Amino acid sequence: MSHNFSKEYESAHDAIHTGAFSKDKEIDALVKKLKKLLAADGFDDTGSDALDALRKHIMSFSPSRVLKGTSSNEASKILEMAVAYGGTANAYQGSDGLSLRASAMKLLRHTYFLSKTGAKSLWVISVPKGYMDWPSLELKPLSSNEAVLKDRLAKVREYFSNTNKKHMHEGTLFALNWVQKTLIVLANVGKDKGKSMELVKRWFETKDTSASDLTAIVSNLTSGFKKLQAVLNGNRLIFTDNPSDRGTNEEKNTEAFVWNGAWKDSLKVVYIEQGFFARGANVLSGKDNWARIIVHELTHSELGTEDYPPDNSYGWQGINPADAKFNGNKAITNAENWAYFAADCAAAMSNGERNTALRLP
Ligand SMILES: [Zn+2]
Secondary structure, eight states: OOOOHHHHHHHHHHHHHHSOOOOOHHHHHHHHHHHHHEETTEEOGGGTHHHHHHHHHHOOOOHHHHHTSBOHHHHHHHHHHTTOEETTTTEEOOOHHHHHHHHHHHHHHTEEEEOOTTSOOEEEEOOBTTOSSOHHHHHGGGTTOHHHHHHHHTBOOBSSOHHHHHHHHHHHHHHHHHHHHHHHHHHTTTTSTTHHHHHHHHHHOOTTOOHHHHHHHHHHHHHHHHHHHHHHTTTOOEEEOOGGGTTSHHHHHOOEEOOOGGGOOSSOEEEEOGGGGOSSSSSSOHHHHHHHHHHHHHHHHHHOOBOSSTTSOSGGGOOOTTSGGGTTTTGGGBHHHHHHHHHHHTTOOOHHHHHHHHOOO
């Protein structure tokens, strides 16, 4: 049984902060850095240099890294740091504690802090291909067998390519830009002869929406987009895939998702699946589609929006608020209406794309 990323973070946090790692001077200094990075409430960007220091410590060139995506040297380094060997004979000593310490190092070795000067940052978790779950769960049953554990630790080829990472980061910067433009539009409501209100009506005015409802909708949108702006500006946003979805239709057909209910993440996590990177599969494409997906998902996790009505709530299905499916002021509850409204405020849609999203049945 899997768990969400926040629980995996917690496991790594606890292992790094309380685990017995090697007392070697260099490793000890590295663990100190990792402790700073792993704050109780999530990754601390002021400690992000620990990730490069960790990779520098364990990575080395080998042909098999390039050809097979494996590095047994890297596996040995992790086992050494996690104190896999001991006693007078310096023999292998497998235990749950060892697998947790090794898992924490493995997770962090595949964690990236993407940041450019003057631009906002993003954490990306790229658990190796061949893993079907988070490192702590993947490695837990293997600790009794040194060779098997080492093999799994040696897998270094990652799920997200460098291009994937770049696109996720660009999408995030774009999403922030949309949100900022949207807040300008919302601030102009009532000051520009109805131009901004027309945008609000275009995406949220249902057959049942009154003038006072519209006032409430504008204030709801304003506070909501301010929250999204804070998250996108906040150096805490995490993107990862959901490893237990790998190889399934969920992975192939989903663009992204966030957990809610009992599985809701305590950290700010968006799960990015293969549909995110697909070309021409949605109304918008490229950067615009990435930004739309990110805004859509953050309205779920931060604002509690829904996919309403279930199974008929997406832009490609038509989300004109005049559609009877939104009767009762329901357009404001639908994540996709928020995302398309933001795209429209940012002038990120062609007329054709807008017409597709606004078509009526
Ligand atoms: Zn959704």
